[in-house]
Amino acid sequence: MNDRYLRHRTLSGFGDEAQQKLEAASVLVVGAGGLGVPVLQYLNAMGVGRIGIVDADTVSVTNLHRQPLYTEADVGKEKAMVVANFLKQQNSENQKEVYTRYLTSENALELISQYDVVVDASDNFATRYLVNDACVILGKPFVYGGLFGFEGQVSVFNFEDGPTYRCLYPEMSDGVVADCNTHGVLGVVPGIIGNLQALEAVKVITGIGGVLSGTLLLIDTLSMQVFKMRVSAKEENKTIDALKTRYETPGCRNSQTISPEVLAEAAEDYVVLDVRTETEFTAWHIKGSLNIPLEELKDRLDEVAGNKPVCLVCKQAVRTRSAAVILEGHSSEVYELEGGLDNYQSKVGTDETDFK
Amino acid sequence: MSEILLFGVTREIIGSATLKLSEAEYPKNVEELRELLLVRYPELKAIASLKVAVNNDFAEDHTVIRPTDEVALIPPVSGG
Known part of the structure; x- marks a missing residue:
């Protein structure tokens, strides 16, 4: 056993057992933007055994302020490829799968079925509902994170008997709730939310601590107030037979x-x-x-x-x-x-x- | 109840971080609160899943609101 994860193995309450669970686990990260970058960096550094990256987007100069893994030289390149190159240098001992495409109704079930846990690091409602529905169909837990300006939301959905995203937000809003392109976002805020998502993914995988299931964490970074709101599971949302053929509402890339x-x-x-x-x-x-x-x-x-x-x-x-x-x-x-x-x-x- | 906490786009629509209601306006349940808010801020209608939390629990339309309750307006957020 090498020393790479020594500080995990010697961590009281974590140890060899939890580290082995991380190394045996697979996580699909949907989106390699503001949330996905910190999620991927930490899960990879910590030794998750197999990591999937789904994103068809390319690096834009307006991404750089909040997606600090990307450099000016990366502008125009595919995010998933740039991240994957970084992750390989960061940790050569685990597996990486790169999908330079968007998650769609056609590929979601096939992709998600190959992983234990999903992290929703997307930037639009259509993908969020698609991730939810596919995870419910396949019985996979997923770690949700979302942003608006100086605020963030985090929760774990479809974990054991816990609620789903639709138990919280049953219907998709028709686009008025602005996304990250039309509204600003302070560079460091996705870093904070993404790191919390990485932590929750680790808890789901290893069983340490308490998973943020049945609770929505709300953070207002301006006042630094943190709220925890209880979400109840609704049985009708736990049974979804099939994906919708279309998930409406354009995301950042379409506006x-x-x-x-x-x-x-x-x-x-x-x-x-x-x-x-x-x-x-x-x-x-x-x-x-x-x-x-x-x-x-x-x-x-x-x-x-x-x-x-x-x-x-x-x-x-x-x-x-x-x-x-x-x-x-x-x-x-x-x-x-x-x-x-x-x-x-x-x-x-x-x-x-x-x-x- | 005297001050409703606002999150996400509701802050922009209403134009502040909290919303004060006078005692005469206090709604008796979540449904009444929604009606009052939608009349005053019609832009809120476009948020399909605008949630109301009462005392840190996501509430249903029939959930009773007492004058001492803590109420928050929580829309979905899509940014990432």
């Missing part, structure tokens, strides 16, 4: 945004559709923009020219997510103003002669 600077330069190329209320619109709006409040959009689609790209705007790029879903199928190209009009006003200004 298209336009920066305020670009819109200010080329506003005439777009139908600038302001989905705020009439009162908000009257107070200030981008010159030449069309106002249809979000609540009325469904019924007033015919007012939106279908042959021109649409740029949706609202105050903080929250309502535009819902509006984009409504416009699907009506307009071929739909964009959202990055950060909303608040961002536009701070970047471009509110010059009344230009924009009113």
Whole structure:
């Protein structure tokens, strides 16, 4: 036995027995982004026997602030490949499987069936519900982590008789709950949440301590308050026969945004559709923009020219997510103003002669 | 109950980290709280699985809310 895991083996409450369980275990990590990076680094360093990495995304320069494994030289490369290379150098004694594709209804059951535990380190609702449903079908526990701004959530679902993700959030929101691309995230926060996910995965595998099952951990990193909310299991969510053929709602990779600077330069190329209320619109709006409040959009689609790209705007790029879903199928190209009009006003200004 | 804790996108929609209700507005159960909030902040409607926790337990619509209870509004989060 080599000394690599000496400090695990000599750790009271862990020891040889738990280390052997780690080395005999397999974990599939879905997503190699802000959450996946710390999860993969720690599980690999700690000696999990077989690690699967699922991600088809490539490294973007905007990932670097919160995914510190990636370097500037990695921009444009496949994340799963870059991570796998790092993990091989970090630990040559365990196995790595690389899947440079997204988890889909077609491949989820086959991939997940080959692992003991799944870590949901994805960045979109569609994948989260897919991971849940596949894990319920296959009887696999999964470690959930999610972020919003300065906040994070962690729990372990489908563990023994515990609740599933659908016991907490039964239905998928239709896109209004913004994802990590349209909203900001403080670089270190996914590191904190991902590390907690790695810890929970270790507890699930080794049986040490208490698994965060039946409890949602909520962290507000600004006030540094931690809340634990109890989640009850609902029998109807524990039995799923088959995956849905489609998991709706686009994730980070599908949302298209336009920066305020670009819109200010080329506003005439777009139908600038302001989905705020009439009162908000009257107070200030981008010159030449069309106002249809979000609540009325469904019924007033015919007012939106279908042959021109649409740029949706609202105050903080929250309502535009819902509006984009409504416009699907009506307009071929739909964009959202990055950060909303608040961002536009701070970047471009509110010059009344230009924009009113 | 005097201060409802807000998480995730509900903070942006409501515009603060907590929401104060006057005593006259106190709802008697979760369903009444939802109705009150949706009238005041229609954008919350788009969150399909907006959860309410009462005293650190995720609650159902029929869960009774007493004036001394701790109430939190918890939406799903997708970021990663």
